[in-house]
Structures are given as structure tokens and as C-alpha cells.
Amino acid sequence: MLNGLDIEGDSLLHRMPVRGKLALLFLTAILLFLTSDLRILVPALALSSGLYLSTRIGPGEAWRRVRFVLFTVLLVAAANYFLQSPLEGFATFCRLSTLVLIAAAVTATTGISAFMDEIARLLAPLERLGLVRAADVSLAVGLAIRFVPEILARYGEIVAAHKARGLPVRPLTLLVPLIILTLKDADMIAMAIDARGFRRH
Amino acid sequence: MDIVFTAATVAYAGRTALQPLTLRLSERRIGVVGLNGSGKTTMARLINGLVKPTAGTVTVGGLDTVRDETAARGRTGFIFQNPQHQMILPILAEDIAFGLKNRGYGKAEIAERTEAILARFNISHLARRRVHELSGGETQLGAIASVLVTGPDLLILDEPTNQLDLRNRALIERTIAGLTEQVLVITHDLALLDDFERVLVFDAGRLAADGPPAEAVAAYRTIAAC
Numbered sequence: 184m185l186n187g188l189d190i191e192g193d194s195l196l197h198r199m200p201v202r203g204k205l206a207l208l209f210l211t212a213i214l215l216f217l218t219s220d221l222r223i224l225v226p227a228l229a230l231s232s233g234l235y236l237s238t239r240i241g242p243g244e245a246w247r248r249v250r251f252v253l254f255t256v257l258l259v260a261a262a263n264y265f266l267q268s269p270l271e272g273f274a275t276f277c278r279l280s281t282l283v284l285i286a287a288a289v290t291a292t293t294g295i296s297a298f299m300d301e302i303a304r305l306l307a308p309l310e311r312l313g314l315v316r317a318a319d320v321s322l323a324v325g326l327a328i329r330f331v332p333e334i335l336a337r338y339g340e341i342v343a344a345h346k347a348r349g350l351p352v353r354p355l356t357l358l359v360p361l362i363i364l365t366l367k368d369a370d371m372i373a374m375a376i377d378a379r380g381f382r383r384h
Numbered sequence: 385m386d387i388v389f390t391a392a393t394v395a396y397a398g399r400t401a402l403q404p405l406t407l408r409l410s411e412r413r414i415g416v417v418g419l420n421g422s423g424k425t426t427m428a429r430l431i432n433g434l435v436k437p438t439a440g441t442v443t444v445g446g447l448d449t450v451r452d453e454t455a456a457r458g459r460t461g462f463i464f465q466n467p468q469h470q471m472i473l474p475i476l477a478e479d480i481a482f483g484l485k486n487r488g489y490g491k492a493e494i495a496e497r498t499e500a501i502l503a504r505f506n507i508s509h510l511a512r513r514r515v516h517e518l519s520g521g522e523t524q525l526g527a528i529a530s531v532l533v534t535g536p537d538l539l540i541l542d543e544p545t546n547q548l549d550l551r552n553r554a555l556i557e558r559t560i561a562g563l564t565e566q567v568l569v570i571t572h573d574l575a576l577l578d579d580f581e582r583v584l585v586f587d588a589g590r591l592a593a594d595g596p597p598a599e600a601v602a603a604y605r606t607i608a609a610c
Contacts, residue, residue: 188442209554219478234460248593256399256441260521294475294478295473295474295478296473296475296481318486324472325472328471329472329473329474368469369464371464371469372469372470372472374434374464374563375462375464375469376472377433377457378432378434378457378461378462378464378470379461379470379472379483379534379555380457380458380483380486380487380534381472381482381483381486381529382455
């Protein structure tokens with residue numbers, strides 16, 4: 184199954200040019216790491232939640248998409264809470280969650296094709312200097328985005344297969360087939376890319 | 385277009401997947417049959433350079449698939465067993481356009497060619513659909529459109545009717561019959577080969593029979609019965 188992470192709509196973010204969205208994400212990341220003031224970070228988190236939901240993604244799907252990353256953020260924040268200070272723990276949680284939600288909002292409102300075009304344009308100066316192949320980098324980024332739902336779907340299938348066979352779901356029995364199947368698919372997709380002549384030689 | 389194998393051999397890790405094969409193919413409709421693991425997919429992948437011969441050569445329209453890899457590949461399109469694997473972008477029209485964009489076509493020409501190929505296969509209504517939402521037959525048509533839009537002379541299809549219901553199987557069979565390009569089809573669907581000009585039968589990595597459909601399919605049935 185192939186799927187994109189973008190959803191159709193006409194929200195402010197949908198109408199914004201891709202470059203503007205990437206700039207917003209980049210600048211927000213810098214600003215968030217310049218402060219630990221909860222009077223700034225808490226409203227920023229609330230704003231980013233509003234921005235994410237303004238894409239009309241729906242609360243269920245919105246939560247499904249970010250829950251794993253937010254769980255990781257929670258672990259990092261907990262480490263900061265206990266190892267540094269409670270204040271730093273809260274600040275870390277707000278800072279990273281805000282970034283995750285803005286990134287999710289950008290992903291939800293940007294088609295893979297538009298995203299790849301913009302990356303290729305942004306990398307064009309580096310290509311002229313002979314440092315990168317812009318088309319190859321944009322293809323790699325596009326494939327990475329497009330793989331996310333596929334891996335999630337594969338994860339769901341493996342969990343269902345465990346349940347169907349009455350087996351308990353354990354990390355090892357889940358991750359091993361997931362990694363093997365993902366690598367197998369990746370091989371086929373790499374071959375398809377070659378077959379369609381997408382990669383420059 | 386002539387496809388020429390000259391003692392082409394493929395071996396992996398001490399196992400010979402394809403015994404030395406010398407063959408010239410110029411017919412418009414070529415079928416390839418054989419048991420699983422008989423070497424038919426390896427033979428087909430040699431044609432567009434996805435697999436390189438470990439000995440011998442393969443040329444397509446006079447182009448060597450190793451030396452002139454990019455040019456040779458530009459003349460052959462390949463449809464995989466699972467066409468979902470070759471749809472790189474999630475929207476059908478975007479995926480079709482992507483192949484053209486990659487070859488440096490301008491925006492207007494990309495739009496024109498994409499529209500034309502969608503119309504050719506009567507799938508204009510699917511242009512904005514997500515590829516994972518398409519039925520099996522629609523996915524096959526979309527994959528064929530996305531490959532043919534770049535204008536290859538030869539189309540290779542690896543088990544195109546595999547896992548399709550009867551209606552979609554008939555749709556794909558009609559589509560293949562109507563293609564103006566040279567076609568090479570690997571299949572287990574023997575009825576698909578009735579109107580083909582030439583059928584190759586592979587067994588244990590070697591060409592076991594080669595001839596018109598009735599004769600070749602009879603040889604295949606004998607091999608399968610053993």
C-alpha cells in the first residue's frame with residue numbers, strides 16, 4: 184500500500200507556499216531552543232496544537248500520527264525532569280512537542296511532489312557547485328515520507344497476524360518481521376526506481 | 385525492436401539462475417512461461433539491465449544493457465509483479481508526471497502527455513486518486529500508463545494478471561492486446577498467450593521450448609506434469 188501523509192484542504196497552511204512552511208518550521212525550531220520560559224513555551228504548544236488541528240485532520244488521525252513521537256518526547260522530558268529540574272523537564276516537553284506538531288502540520292498540508300520540487304529547488308545552488316545531486320536528494324526525502332504510512336500499515340498487519348494466531352505481541356517478534364519486510368520492499372522499490380530511470384547514473 | 389541474448393548467463397553465489405542463453409526476439413507479442421524459479425524473471429530483468437549478465441551480452445535495439453545501460457533502459461518499460469511497488473508518488477497523475485519531469489520535460493508538455501496517456505487507457509477519471517485506493521486492475525493500468533508515458537519501444541510485464549479477479553483480468557488482457565508497443569509478458573495465465581506470436585518456456589534456468597503458443601504451452605504442460 185502506498186499512501187501520502189498530506190490531506191486535502193484549503194487551510195492557511197495548505198495555501199502557504201512550501202518554502203514558507205519550511206522557513207516557519209526552521210525559524211520556530213531556532214526560537215524554541217533560545218528560551219526555557221514556560222510563559223512562552225506553553226502558549227507556543229497551544230498555538231501549534233491549534234495550527235495542527237486547523238488542517239482539518241480530525242482529532243483521531245491527528246493523535247494517531249504523532250503519538251509515537253510524543254511518547255519519545257515524553258521520555259526525553261522525563262529524563263530532563265529527573266536529571267536536571269522539573270522546570271527543564273516541562274520546558275523540554277513543550278519545546279519538542281511544539282516542533283513535532285508544527286512538523287506534522289507541515290507534512291499534513293504538503294504533497295510529496297511539491298515537497299520534492301521545493302527541496303530540489305533549494306539544493307540547486309549546491310548542485311551547481313557539484314556538491315549534491317538535487318534530484319536524488321529530493322527523491323530520497325520523498326521516499327522517506329512516503330514510506331512512513333507503509334511501515335505503519337505493515338506494523339498493523341503484523342500485529343493482526345499475531346492476534347490471528349493467538350500469539351502475544353512482543354517487541355522482538357514484531358520488529359524482526361517488520362524490519363525484514365521493510366527492507367525487502369525497499370529493495371523492490373529501489374529496483375522499480377531504476378527500472379523507471381529515475382536515478383541518474 | 386530486436387532483443388538479442390548472446391550466451392547471456394546469470395549466476396548468484398555459486399548458483400546459476402540462467403544458463404547460457406542465445407536468442408533473438410523481434411516479434412511484437414512474446415510470452416514467457418515456466419515454473420516458479422525457472423529463470424523467466426531473471427531473463428526479463430536482463431532485458432532492461434535490472435540484472436546484469438555475469439557472462440555474455442544482452443542488447444536491446446542494438447544497445448548493450450551494460451555498456452549503454454541508461455539508453456537501453458529508456459527503450460524498455462517494466463511492470464513488476466506488484467505494480468504498487470513502482471508507484472513512487474501517492475497521486476496517480478503526479479506519479480505519471482514524475483517520470484517525465486525526471487527526463488527534463490517542461491511543465492506544459494508534462495501536463496499534455498500525462499493527460500494524453502490517461503485518456504489512452506480511459507483512466508482520466510483516476511488522475512487525482514491516491515494509488516493505494518485503486519483496484520487491482522486500475523493499479524495495473526496506472527502502472528502501465530506511468531511507464532508508457534516516457535515512450536519506451538518495449539513493455540515487459542511480469543505476471544500482470546496475477547491476483548486479479550476475472551473482470552480485471554479481462555480488462556488487462558484487452559489492454560495488452562491493444563498496446564501498439566512491442567510486449568513481452570511473463571505469465572502463468574496461459575489463455576493470455578493465445579494470440580501471441582512466440583512463447584518461450586523456461587525450466588531450471590534454461591530455455592526448454594520456443595515456438596508458437598500451442599506448441600510451447602504443450603511443452604510447458606509436459607514439464608509441469610513431471
